[in-house]
Amino acid sequence: MAEVLDAGPFFHGTIADLRVGDLLKAGYRSNYRPEVVMNHIYFTARVDGAGLAAEIAAELAGGGAVPRVYAVEPTGAFENDPNVTDKKFPGNPTRSYRSSAPLKVIREITEWTRLTPEALQMWRERLIAVPPDKRGEIIN
Structure with missing residues (x-):
């Protein structure tokens, strides 16, 4: 029998409707690295955490993409x-x-902590400052 890692509930952040x-x-x-096709979801x-991922995805997509979080x-x-x-973080x-x-x-x-305009600006600056080819390895 497989070990249960976490009982959840679980969430996914995205810009998909x-x-x-x-x-x-x-x-x-x-x-984060659009040239990489992901083997996992x-x-x-x-x-x-899912909200942050959704906000970053929206920033990277540009053009008014809507961040969404799903159970x-x-x-x-x-x-x-x-x-x-x-x-990056010992354990999980x-x-x-x-x-x-x-x-x-x-x-x-629909109820999750949104980034403040200042925090969103910080992420925007961080994302712009790092060229796409330097955003780090993805273990795929």
Whole structure:
């Protein structure tokens, strides 16, 4: 029997406009390195972590993209996200995960901590300052 990493609930941040029952799947370009097609779908047990990911995706997409957070349910096995666990934070304090199996959308979350205009400006400046080819390795 596989070890249960986290009981959830789980969340995914994106700019996609999804409906209950939709499946989020791997095989799309990374929000952070668009030249990389992702082998996994990423999610977290922290709603504000998903919100941050959605806000960053919206910033990178430009043009008024709407950040969205969805409650999701893994449909298969998942693992700690190696892009943040141990590599950046010992253990998994961010409660970040990935799966090669789809995530099922349960509902949209409308109450999450949005970035202040100042924090959003800080992220915008950080993202602009780092060229896309220097944004770091993605363990895919």
